Amino acid sequence: MRRELLGLLLAAGMAVVLSGCKKPDQTAENGSSSSDRTAAVEGAGKGMWESPEFVFTYAENQAEDYPTTQGAYKFAELISQKTNGRILINVQAGGILGDEKSVCEQLQFGGIDFMRISLSPLSEFVPKLNVLQLPYLYRDADHMWQVLDGTIGKDFMNSFEGSDLVPLSWYDAGARNFYSSVRPIRKLEDIRGLKIRVQESEMMIGMVEALGASPAPMPYAEVYSALQTGTIDGAENNWPSYESTSHYEVAKYYTLDEHNRVPEMQLCSQPTWDKLSEFDRKIIKECALESAEYERRLWSEREKESEKKVRSEGCQIIELSPEEKQKFQDAVKPMYQRYCSDYMDIVDAIIETGR
Numbered sequence: 075m076r077r078e079l080l081g082l083l084l085a086a087g088m089a090v091v092l093s094g095c096k097k098p099d100q101t102a103e104n105g106s107s108s109s110d111r112t113a114a115v116e117g118a119g120k121g122m123w124e125s126p127e128f129v130f131t132y133a134e135n136q137a138e139d140y141p142t143t144q145g146a147y148k149f150a151e152l153i154s155q156k157t158n159g160r161i162l163i164n165v166q167a168g169g170i171l172g173d174e175k176s177v178c179e180q181l182q183f184g185g186i187d188f189m190r191i192s193l194s195p196l197s198e199f200v201p202k203l204n205v206l207q208l209p210y211l212y213r214d215a216d217h218m219w220q221v222l223d224g225t226i227g228k229d230f231m232n233s234f235e236g237s238d239l240v241p242l243s244w245y246d247a248g249a250r251n252f253y254s255s256v257r258p259i260r261k262l263e264d265i266r267g268l269k270i271r272v273q274e275s276e277m278m279i280g281m282v283e284a285l286g287a288s289p290a291p292m293p294y295a296e297v298y299s300a301l302q303t304g305t306i307d308g309a310e311n312n313w314p315s316y317e318s319t320s321h322y323e324v325a326k327y328y329t330l331d332e333h334n335r336v337p338e339m340q341l342c343s344q345p346t347w348d349k350l351s352e353f354d355r356k357i358i359k360e361c362a363l364e365s366a367e368y369e370r371r372l373w374s375e376r377e378k379e380s381e382k383k384v385r386s387e388g389c390q391i392i393e394l395s396p397e398e399k400q401k402f403q404d405a406v407k408p409m410y411q412r413y414c415s416d417y418m419d420i421v422d423a424i425i426e427t428g429r
């Protein structure tokens with residue numbers, strides 16, 4: 075609640091900044107009549123803007139050194155460079171603007187301008203995205219990127235109509251694995267009956283139920299203490315999240331089941347987007363794509379570093395035998411029809427991609 079309030083106050087602060095902005099070396103007469111494009115070109119010729127025309131907020135729920143946060147800073151830096159400081163992005167990391175679900179709601183009405191979000195909570199706003207996070211959908215990371223970078227990914231980018239959210243780029247978040255504080259999960263029976271934290275997504279609740287465990291949806295920031303106090307018996311996430319949040323300290327059994335790859339997105343608020351010229355939209359989109367390439371490079375390095383750190387801290391890393399992994403896959407298979415029956419043609423096209 076306090077965080078949501080902070081988000082609103084920040085947005086109100088931004089409005090004050092905006093009302094006092096000045097264009098570089100422009101008189102009041104020509105300032106109001108120039109198009110944004112002309113203004114930007116003039117700004118480029120005469121150096122940085124005296125004060126920005128727009129200062130936008132960007133919400134990120136990961137720590138400062140995390141690849142997605144570094145991607146956000148890169149995005150902000152590129153936009154400032156390309157507009158000579160006319161558009162500034164104020165990145166708020168560490169989840170201080172709130173959990174992903176409430177930040178996304180604020181984007182819808184323009185209380186926050188940009189965010190990076192995992193597809194699990196985002197699918198509650200754009201249900202078709204569930205397709206892209208189905209368990210055991212992709213053969214590996216390359217397969218997922220062929221899909222997202224190809225025509226299927228582009229079609230999904232065009233599926234946001236009516237959501238009040240504008241998709242900008244895909245970010246990497248690797249593969250997710252289960253972990254537990256109470257016992258190692260070596261086979262399907264071991265997860266049965268465990269209370270497992272899931273992201274706030276109907277499909278993730280369904281996935282844990284399909285495996286015979288009990289789902290506990292809650293925001294990311296609450297997981298550490300829930301594990302520590304025993305409110306939950308486990309959770310699931312990728313290597314960098316497991317490491318960065320220190321969940322490994324309180325849940326030492328990490329099972330490499332790779333049940334899903336949940337890509338992430340950078341989003342812009344539709345009300346914010348509506349304020350921008352075509353010229354500025356193009357710059358923002360280009361910077362988002364460039365920041366996404368950067369994030370993907372950082373991601374693959376961080377995955378290795380996080381794995382190394384977690385292993386060196388004495389966690390027990392469990393590999394599933396192919397037979398056991400097949401049992402996990404069989405248990406979740408009915409979810410394809412249950413959650414994505416309207417999109418089975420796309421699911422098939424994804425499976426066929428790269429074959």
Ligand code: GCU
Nearest residue numbers: 135191192247273294311315
């Ligand atoms: C990943 C993802 C976050 C998300 C988290 C979660 O860490 O990057 O955006 O909040 O998973 O499990 O909730």
